[in-house]
Amino acid sequence: MLDQNPVLPRARGPVSQAVLEVFAGERAARDLPTPEGLDPYGDDLHLALYLCYELHYHSFPGVDAELEWDPDLLRLRRELEQPFLAALQADVAGGDDVDAEIDALLVEATDGDSPSWRLARDGELWQLREYVAHRSIYHLKEADPQAWVIPRLDGQAKASLVTVEHDEFGAGRADRVHAKIFADMMDELGLDSRYHAFLDEAPGITLATVNVMSLFGLHRRWRGASVGQFALVEVTSSPGSARLVKAMRRLGTSEAATAFYAEHVEADAVHEQLVRRGLLADLTTREPELAADIVFGIQASTLLEDRMADYLVAAWDSGSSSLRRVPEPV
16 A cells, blocks of 8 residues: 555645645535636646646545546646646747757766756755655656556557556566655655655645646647657656766765666666657657657756756755755654
């Protein structure tokens, strides 16, 4: 049974407050407000949207399972998705050259200012722990959002994506499921590894990086964007993971703590070839009209990852925590 955090997060505005009241049985879903004027990258929108999406995953203890398909919650979810999508579409360049987009991702800088570069060079242990706490919002459900696209693919594209997902889900071994390895790393670092343990602490931009995966995965219309987001992760993960292994060893963490990122150094180098030569090549041949959506998925996810990276680095530069509350060691 999933080890869950039993406490729902605190509201961050009127819309997330209303959703939480529905979850707690204190408000009828038909009385949910119409969200207007929310920051498309802000905390209230993204917590409310995350809560709506979570009904399709593990949900929360005590929340009525029937709410997953409540028409009023689905209506609200749609009204939250629309400004988020509109902002992403306005803020990226677009295009339909998938090969050029992937080629650009494969150009690895010799130095950088992202959190993984910072941590590898001179990051401190508290910063590493914060980084892992942010990443837990996705990695404790790693590969789940992308699984939605499987029934929407055919041929080699489906075979290649499922091959990669098979590895993400442990290749038949429960102890090798990547979400489990990530939780083990959190334990080694003295972090609470329960599902959703850091949901209350994660800022809106962190939630946005996960919400975009759920949005693309849950909508067949955005299956190309889901594949693009999946490709981005698999193509870029290996170098960043190597830097994080370097950071952890420099900081003296246990070898057990490095297992998650060490796994991704090797696995994602192989996955990159499967994604490029199997998934992307076949899908763009079968459905060339999806090329622009694939590019959008790459660019939108890159935009959100860059915004999150800037948020973390700015906080660290100011000597402040990048989380809404500093985690206590467990």
